Amino acid sequence: xxxxxxxxxxxxxxxxxxxxxxxxxxxxxxxxxxxxxxxxxxxxxxxxxxxxxxxxxxxxxxxxxxxxxxxxxxxxxxxxxxxxxxxxxxxxxxxxxxxxxxxxxxxxxxxxxxxxxxxxxxxxxxxxxxxxxxxxxxxxxxxxxxxxxxxxxxxxxxxxxxxxxxxxxxxxxxxxxxxxxxxxxxxxxxxxxxxxxxxxxxxxxxxxxxxxxxxxxxxxxxxxxxxxxxxxxxxxxxxxxxxxxxxxxxxxxxxx
Amino acid sequence: xxxxxxxxxxxxxxxxxxxxxxxxxxxxxxxxxxxxxxxxxxxxxxxxxxxxxxxxxxxxxxxxxxxxxxxxxxxxxxxxxxxxxxxxxxxxxxxxxxxxxxxxxxxxxxxxxxxxxxxxxxxxxxxxxxxxxxxxxxxxxxxxxxxxxxxxxxxxxxxxxxxxxxxxxxxxxxxxxxxxxxxxxxxxxxxxxxxxxxxxxxxxxxxxxxxxxxxxxxxxxxxxxxxxxxxxxxxxxxxxxxxxxxxxxxx
Numbered sequence: 001x002x003x004x005x006x007x008x009x010x011x012x013x014x015x016x017x018x019x020x021x022x023x024x025x026x027x028x029x030x031x032x033x034x035x036x037x038x039x040x041x042x043x044x045x046x047x048x049x050x051x052x053x054x055x056x057x058x059x060x061x062x063x064x065x066x067x068x069x070x071x072x073x074x075x076x077x078x079x080x081x082x083x084x085x086x087x088x089x090x091x092x093x094x095x096x097x098x099x100x101x102x103x104x105x106x107x108x109x110x111x112x113x114x115x116x117x118x119x120x121x122x123x124x125x126x127x128x129x130x131x132x133x134x135x136x137x138x139x140x141x142x143x144x145x146x147x148x149x150x151x152x153x154x155x156x157x158x159x160x161x162x163x164x165x166x167x168x169x170x171x172x173x174x175x176x177x178x179x180x181x182x183x184x185x186x187x188x189x190x191x192x193x194x195x196x197x198x199x200x201x202x203x204x205x206x207x208x209x210x211x212x213x214x215x216x217x218x219x220x221x222x223x224x225x226x227x228x229x230x231x232x233x234x235x236x237x238x239x240x241x242x243x244x245x246x247x248x249x250x251x252x253x254x255x256x
Numbered sequence: 257x258x259x260x261x262x263x264x265x266x267x268x269x270x271x272x273x274x275x276x277x278x279x280x281x282x283x284x285x286x287x288x289x290x291x292x293x294x295x296x297x298x299x300x301x302x303x304x305x306x307x308x309x310x311x312x313x314x315x316x317x318x319x320x321x322x323x324x325x326x327x328x329x330x331x332x333x334x335x336x337x338x339x340x341x342x343x344x345x346x347x348x349x350x351x352x353x354x355x356x357x358x359x360x361x362x363x364x365x366x367x368x369x370x371x372x373x374x375x376x377x378x379x380x381x382x383x384x385x386x387x388x389x390x391x392x393x394x395x396x397x398x399x400x401x402x403x404x405x406x407x408x409x410x411x412x413x414x415x416x417x418x419x420x421x422x423x424x425x426x427x428x429x430x431x432x433x434x435x436x437x438x439x440x441x442x443x444x445x446x447x448x449x450x451x452x453x454x455x456x457x458x459x460x461x462x463x464x465x466x467x468x469x470x471x472x473x474x475x476x477x478x479x480x481x482x483x484x485x486x487x488x489x490x491x492x493x494x495x496x497x498x499x500x501x502x503x504x505x506x507x
Contacts, residue, residue, distance in 0.1 A: 072348055121263065
């Protein structure tokens, strides 16, 4: 190929990727070994820059969906793309940051080491500087050299979020980040997440707190038994279901 | 630095943070073997294969300490990471699966080398152990550690409980090591025990390491290295397959 053409194709390719959705799921299906069908032919597209909420009861398939995107489970079939790249490519992996629902911190590492090693795994060029920045941003200075098991519940939750942000991901996935946290910490986490979104990061949030989804998300998807039930803004969902509150949307959608 | 280097650093950091359990304890137990068996029985047993008994047992004891450490380190590190689910940090990272496998294997090898090095230094203080064939010694230890570090990875991935990782050590590895000629030359065994010993893969590893140290062995060094390599490579590839396929690591 002529060199000029090559650079032209590369530029078009990069423009195409810039305009790609943050997340694209096509026909995603997951059957667990015990026969449980967690997701069935699931399609979803989340635009870049969105603050997207995923709601559904326990067992609806939310965590399965997230685990599939983050390469933490073996997908039965379907296609997953992150900003246009296959989800298991090295580029796509480096663009996703995940704060899991359960605390899964390395018991042998301190707060600082947790962040630095995560940065190392994800190819951060100066992990020490970035770790110090996040330790300060999340108010963990006094616990910098404390091992994860000795942190309080709130501190662990903050560290989980800091770890997810360590490699400056373009898509941050938060799986029930405020489950079981007190009101003050919830407000604090909301502030961090809002700031992150304002800086252009795409957020995918799962939560059981409907007011949290309504307060934070541009768009909400309701899922049940591995299927997408409805998807729109909170206002549009309320209009569509003819109710005043998101809670009523949820109840109607899940009963339908 | 590549993600592989960071994973190696994490694994070696764990070993150094827990050094009393990961290094000191196995070194003490192995050195006790040298003291109890070598120095006490050494006076009663003159020579084995032309070598003083307290010198004869050192290569086997170093092998035993190292292979158990390489296995136990990886089995426990990976099982713990799976149990607490912080292995997800590695599995979701932009890190090729061969680097994940290599990172854990190197962690076990690092711990084994710390133990082997410490034992050798302490053994030199007690008895005069030569290094007759350094290249054979390096090849034997390299292949032996690859085998047992990879086995630790596989068991750590398959294990459903802590008991399972220790079960494999106590029921499989330790008996094979003990009857693999650590404390005796199999040539002194009556038939059919001598012949049966040749079906024990650890017998070849112990003899390869002994050849590296003492320049003598019950079997050819090439056969010993060949058998060890023939086991090490498939087990390493099995561990690699588990990372590449996600089997047992991912639901």
